Amino acid sequence: MPGARPTSRDVARAAGVSQSTVSLVLGGKWEGRISPATAGAVRAAADRLGYRPNLAARSLRLGTTRTVLLMIPTLSAPFFGAVHAGAARVAAEHGFGIVVLPWPDDAGPARSPFAAPHEAIDGILASSLAVEAVARFPGTPAVMLDSDPAGPTPTVDFDVAGGMAALAAHLGALGHRRVGHVAAAIDQWTFRARGEALAAAVRALPGGSYRRAAGPLTVGGARAAALGLLDAPDPPTALVCDDDAMAAGAYKAARARGLAVPGDLSVTGFDDDQLATALEPELTTVRLPAAELGARGMAALLELLGGGAPAPVSLPGRLVVRGSTAPPPHDRRTGGIPGA
Amino acid sequence: MPGARPTSRDVARAAGVSQSTVSLVLGGKWEGRISPATAGAVRAAADRLGYRPNLAARSLRLGTTRTVLLMIPTLSAPFFGAVHAGAARVAAEHGFGIVVLPWPDDAGPARSPFAAPHEAIDGILASSLAVEAVARFPGTPAVMLDSDPAGPTPTVDFDVAGGMAALAAHLGALGHRRVGHVAAAIDQWTFRARGEALAAAVRALPGGSYRRAAGPLTVGGARAAALGLLDAPDPPTALVCDDDAMAAGAYKAARARGLAVPGDLSVTGFDDDQLATALEPELTTVRLPAAELGARGMAALLELLGGGAPAPVSLPGRLVVRGSTAPPPHDRRTGGIPGA
DNA sequence: CCGATCCAGTCATACGTATTACCAACGGTG
DNA sequence: CACCGTTGGTAATACGTATGACTGGATCGG
Numbered sequence A, B: 001m002p003g004a005r006p007t008s009r010d011v012a013r014a015a016g017v018s019q020s021t022v023s024l025v026l027g028g029k030w031e032g033r034i035s036p037a038t039a040g041a042v043r044a045a046a047d048r049l050g051y052r053p054n055l056a057a058r059s060l061r062l063g064t065t066r067t068v069l070l071m072i073p074t075l076s077a078p079f080f081g082a083v084h085a086g087a088a089r090v091a092a093e094h095g096f097g098i099v100v101l102p103w104p105d106d107a108g109p110a111r112s113p114f115a116a117p118h119e120a121i122d123g124i125l126a127s128s129l130a131v132e133a134v135a136r137f138p139g140t141p142a143v144m145l146d147s148d149p150a151g152p153t154p155t156v157d158f159d160v161a162g163g164m165a166a167l168a169a170h171l172g173a174l175g176h177r178r179v180g181h182v183a184a185a186i187d188q189w190t191f192r193a194r195g196e197a198l199a200a201a202v203r204a205l206p207g208g209s210y211r212r213a214a215g216p217l218t219v220g221g222a223r224a225a226a227l228g229l230l231d232a233p234d235p236p237t238a239l240v241c242d243d244d245a246m247a248a249g250a251y252k253a254a255r256a257r258g259l260a261v262p263g264d265l266s267v268t269g270f271d272d273d274q275l276a277t278a279l280e281p282e283l284t285t286v287r288l289p290a291a292e293l294g295a296r297g298m299a300a301l302l303e304l305l306g307g308g309a310p311a312p313v314s315l316p317g318r319l320v321v322r323g324s325t326a327p328p329p330h331d332r333r334t335g336g337i338p339g340a
Numbered sequence C: 001c002c003g004a005t006c007c008a009g010t011c012a013t014a015c016g017t018a019t020t021a022c023c024a025a026c027g028g029t030g
Numbered sequence D: 001c002a003c004c005g006t007t008g009g010t011a012a013t014a015c016g017t018a019t020g021a022c023t024g025g026a027t028c029g030g
Helices: A008-015 A019-027 A036-049 A055-062 A078-093 A128-136 A160-174 A189-203 A219-231 A244-256 A274-278 A290-305 B008-015 B019-027 B036-049 B055-062 B078-093 B128-134 B160-174 B189-204 B219-231 B244-256 B274-278 B290-305
Strands: A067-072 A097-102 A123-127 A142-145 A155-158 A178-184 A209-215 A238-241 A266-268 A285-287 A313-315 A318-320 B067-072 B097-102 B123-127 B142-145 B155-158 B178-184 B209-215 B238-241 B266-268 B285-287 B313-315 B318-320
Touching: A008 A019, A008 A036, A019 A036, A055 B055, A067 A078, A067 A128, A067 A290, A078 A097, A078 A123, A078 A290, A078 B097, A097 B078, A097 B097, A123 A128, A123 A290, A128 A142, A142 A290, A155 A160, A155 A290, A160 A189, A160 A238, A160 A266, A160 A285, A160 A318, A178 A189, A178 A219, A178 A244, A189 A209, A209 A219, A219 A238, A219 A244, A219 B274, A238 A244, A244 A266, A244 A274, A244 B274, A274 B219, A274 B244, A274 B274, A290 A313, B008 B019, B008 B036, B019 B036, B067 B078, B067 B128, B067 B290, B078 B097, B078 B123, B078 B290, B123 B128, B123 B290, B128 B142, B142 B290, B155 B160, B155 B290, B160 B189, B160 B238, B160 B266, B160 B285, B160 B318, B178 B189, B178 B219, B178 B244, B189 B209, B209 B219, B219 B238, B219 B244, B238 B244, B244 B266, B244 B274, B290 B313
Parallel strands: A067 A097, A067 A123, A123 A142, A142 A155, A155 A313, A178 A209, A178 A238, A238 A266, B067 B097, B067 B123, B123 B142, B142 B155, B155 B313, B178 B209, B178 B238, B238 B266
Antiparallel strands: A285 A318, B285 B318
């Protein structure tokens, strides 16, 4: 049966050695036990037959899968593609593989007791939006991404507070004082932290006033929240949004009220994803180092699996100034423009 | 060691039966061989101990993983989240699990010979952009999504030709005759088919003229391609884009030339992703049933794994008319409207 | 020239499961 | 009572790998 996948025993037969020798050579632990000549012969035979070790057998023997689960809230944002790439790079360097599990997902987790690739796992790397999902894997080492560093699980975070402070400073320098926050109505650390940091930074501006409206993390949700802020008396001259998609909603609200961005209203986003440059005007936002989040998170998880206690990490974002922010318009309510 | 994971033998001991009995009961093949009372006791013990079968052992024994690989080009588009959800639903119904492998990915595939969860697999479901990647898994049953139905591999496709024809008909009804195609410079069936169908449909319009400019599948690439079309003599009055992101680029090109969308220029997209409603004006596009693509693809793959020969499937898209299309402006060059 | 070392490997085994072949007890039949 | 079919289970085994225990022969020190 030439079609059947070759086993280590087939390689052994082809090389004229025993199966154990094959395993030793291919496992790299042969120095001093197997002669270089034999090792070469084994490798040649393995190559010739196209041998690939049976992962199930290895896992069974070793009791470990060298596989890590990456839980991401959805396959939606390019953001998570970068997180995956960073994590995969580090994982591969250490001989680990990654299984991606979108969560929450429309289909929910496959609860089939039969095939559940996401259960054959040594550790978990979970994005903040999958916090509660980690509870489904009790006893499995986990590292949380962009989550509360005060929690029981090790974390690798973005410095969202720093990012919000940078946005506030940028707006303050342009002259804005009344800042509205278009917030995601999601009760999770990363969003709470954004709100608290922004509020503090805005209030620290001379004469600064902070107001907040929350909605679902969608374009439509943000539009409604932004309208709430714009329609209030004494409306803000700048809207800081928790996310680039929400900024798109803010754009829509501005247009609905006949306000030009950035002439009448400045808008900022967060993340710097594809939308940021697809919009008109292009969005001033904070770029989060997604790939590094994945890489550092995986490094922390590997340390944890090795018995260590990874220190919390906080990755700074970078303010990216584009066309959606400008000085505030002259204040019409107080007749601010001289001579108007 | 209470912390160790219980095995079927532990369950057997707890229930006072043999390991084989546990396996028979939990495998559901006990009718007529094991008394209902014993079966109940086994199930109770398994529950009490929190027994979960060891997947590696099962795979080793059965020679099958009941796991399918889903290859998608990137974790970026919400589109693929829907594909995954659809596929996962069908897979779970049949006791299969899904492993997601982003491909191509910045990190490339994890070539580590040690952990490669994407190698412990029974079949592959591959998006069109991962065509060549499937070649890396010779001998593994595969179904291609949105790919050339004439190829050697079974396919489940979108009726992209129908979608393009619908767009052309819509534009034709509005009065457009000169249509530009902002095409993705990717040599793959789905894009070739889009181009061919659009060209044919436009040319079938009375006086219809089709022109094409290709660029990378990005906002910037589309902007450049669109400018090429707009700057030519006798420019198109409508731009049909291969993708919603490319439509965003067309918007930018229009703005750069001082053209209003849709007053001076109609623009259409393809896919109907998040961008379509984030843009201003909202995009007329073709909605592709992504979840159904995943579901039907998985069904086809399961049929293939079962020894069948799945018939090709073609899923129709749906024209979604929003604010980016309108009748063409009066033709200044020829003064074309009757009576003008 | 003989015992100790070392080299280059091989043998045997265990990981946890699914399944085939087997078996004991029992009730019914002729 | 000898025979047989059925009921309700058990024993044994194989999947492919990694690894600790072991071994035949060569080398070396004394």
